[in-house]
Amino acid sequence: MTLTLYNTLTRAKETFEPIDPANVRMYVCGPTVYDYAHIGNARPVIVFDVLFRLLRHLYGADHVTYVRNITDVDDKINARAAERGISIRELTEETARAFHEDTDALGVLRPSIEPRATEHIEEMLAMIGRLVKNHHAYAADGHVLFDVPSMHDYGELARRPLDEMKAGARVEVAPYKRDPMDFVLWKPSKPGEPGWDSPWGRGRPGWHIECSAMSWKHLGKVFDIHGGGIDLVFPHHENEIAQSRCCHGTDVMARYWLHNGFLQVEGEKMSKSLGNFIVIHDLLKDWPGEAIRLNMLRTHYRQPIDWTVAGLEESVKVLDGLYEAVGEADAGTPDEAVVAALCDDLNTPKAIAALHGLRNAAAHGDATAAAALKASANLLGLLAGTHTDWFAARKEAAHVDEATVEALIAARAAARKARNFAEADRIRDEIAALGVVLKDGPAGTTWEVTR
Ligand code: AMP
Ligand code: ZN
Numbered sequence: 001m002t003l004t005l006y007n008t009l010t011r012a013k014e015t016f017e018p019i020d021p022a023n024v025r026m027y028v029c030g031p032t033v034y035d036y037a038h039i040g041n042a043r044p045v046i047v048f049d050v051l052f053r054l055l056r057h058l059y060g061a062d063h064v065t066y067v068r069n070i071t072d073v074d075d076k077i078n079a080r081a082a083e084r085g086i087s088i089r090e091l092t093e094e095t096a097r098a099f100h101e102d103t104d105a106l107g108v109l110r111p112s113i114e115p116r117a118t119e120h121i122e123e124m125l126a127m128i129g130r131l132v133k134n135h136h137a138y139a140a141d142g143h144v145l146f147d148v149p150s151m152h153d154y155g156e157l158a159r160r161p162l163d164e165m166k167a168g169a170r171v172e173v174a175p176y177k178r179d180p181m182d183f184v185l186w187k188p189s190k191p192g193e194p195g196w197d198s199p200w201g202r203g204r205p206g207w208h209i210e211c212s213a214m215s216w217k218h219l220g221k222v223f224d225i226h227g228g229g230i231d232l233v234f235p236h237h238e239n240e241i242a243q244s245r246c247c248h249g250t251d252v253m254a255r256y257w258l259h260n261g262f263l264q265v266e267g268e269k270m271s272k273s274l275g276n277f278i279v280i281h282d283l284l285k286d287w288p289g290e291a292i293r294l295n296m297l298r299t300h301y302r303q304p305i306d307w308t309v310a311g312l313e314e315s316v317k318v319l320d321g322l323y324e325a326v327g328e329a330d331a332g333t334p335d336e337a338v339v340a341a342l343c344d345d346l347n348t349p350k351a352i353a354a355l356h357g358l359r360n361a362a363a364h365g366d367a368t369a370a371a372a373l374k375a376s377a378n379l380l381g382l383l384a385g386t387h388t389d390w391f392a393a394r395k396e397a398a399h400v401d402e403a404t405v406e407a408l409i410a411a412r413a414a415a416r417k418a419r420n421f422a423e424a425d426r427i428r429d430e431i432a433a434l435g436v437v438l439k440d441g442p443a444g445t446t447w448e449v450t451r
């Protein structure tokens with residue numbers, strides 16, 4: 001099957017051709033670990049997890065290397081650690097651990113390699129040294145800056161007019177800069193700030209060079225796919241490209257650049273000041289991770305997504321239906337229509353629609369369809385658990401008292417037996433008000449929660 005991906009670099013959907021099918025290489029910018037990740041941060045994590053799963057399906061699980069970094073040196077980290085009165089190391093360890101807990105709960109596979117910026121200072125210094133030697137960077141006032149005008153095709157990814165790029169980069173005018181567009185590769189550290197010795201004095205790296213160094217170390221000078229949120233196109237990815245290409249003398253850094261659209265909440269930009277800031281850690285207290293994941297995938301990754309409670313509720317219902325139909329089936333072969341939808345620039349809404357077709361067939365007792373449903377959903381990171389566990393967790397989360405429900409079911413059965421149908425109906429309504437639906441079957445009455 002042919003995989004097509006929308007490439008931000010060319011602004012076109014292209015057939016994906018890996019440099020080496022025996023080792024397909026993908027890099028995605030990871031979290032800066034100073035606080036819990038929010039639901040917007042979850043989007044690239046989930047989206048690129050689906051792509052990772054798809055690549056593993058197409059090329060073989062041992063033939064894909066997925067690198068997602070952890071940025072553990074950053075001014076926001078320094079500030080937060082000082083605010084909380086803990087060490088930087090404590091803060092970054094704690095936050096990285098929380099990030100893993102959250103993403104595990106969202107059914108996200110761990111990447112093949114998860115490099116930390118602080119463990120790659122040597123590679124960053126090697127790249128910076130080379131850029132200085134190549135006349136693409138210069139030292140000034142304890143800083144090292146990338147010389148933007150030295151690169152003739154700077155801006156090829158963002159494709160924006162220079163003045164717009166300047167505004168977008170919120171360009172800092174500093175006396176040590178030759179051109180306002182020049183950006184920091186290395187900056188001096190004051191006593192008390194994290195720092196490493198370098199030929200330009202004790203200092204720390206700029207953010208962009210971290211990703212250039214880690215991707216080079218783990219994936220090579222040129223690799224297949226680079227991903228992240230749309231906000232990273234400029235300046236972060238543009239600058240990664242500038243550094244890597246000028247350092248290594250290559251035409252491209254990565255061949256396919258993929259960007260997910262932004263997430264807003266109930267029609268508004270998510271922000272702390274609007275009070276609609278949703279942290280994954282909190283959301284997981286109220287919703288199954290799988291429903292959060294499904295809700296994210298019901299929108300195509302390049303579209304903006306409006307995150308709503310109504311959407312989450314509906315996602316839970318959809319999962320009820322899928323688990324109901326799949327039963328305890330083992331995974332078979334993924335359905336062609338689902339794979340084809342994913343191969344069409346990761347069209348997850350279309351893939352989910354195809355799951356519904358399988359669900360209908362499986363619900364009518366088609367065992368092959370049930371096995372295909374399980375395997376296809378797994379490709380999206382869904383239906384990983386069992387039918388029993390899903391409904392048990394749903395009952396637990398709904399805080400419905402089992403004994404109460406069982407007693408009402410018995411009372412209803414007694415009323416029916418006495419042909420008191422009005423009373424039986426009344427009890428059914430009482431049960432429904434608890435958020436429980438009864439299922440009368442040949443083996444008696446079972447129940448499930450509806451919220
Ligand atoms: P940050 O911690 O801001 O560097 O973001 C980490 C990742 O989350 C990047 O890939 C961002 O593009 C992405 N991201 C941040 N906010 C949102 C949002 N509201 N919607 C979608 N992606 C986001
Ligand atoms: Zn990056």
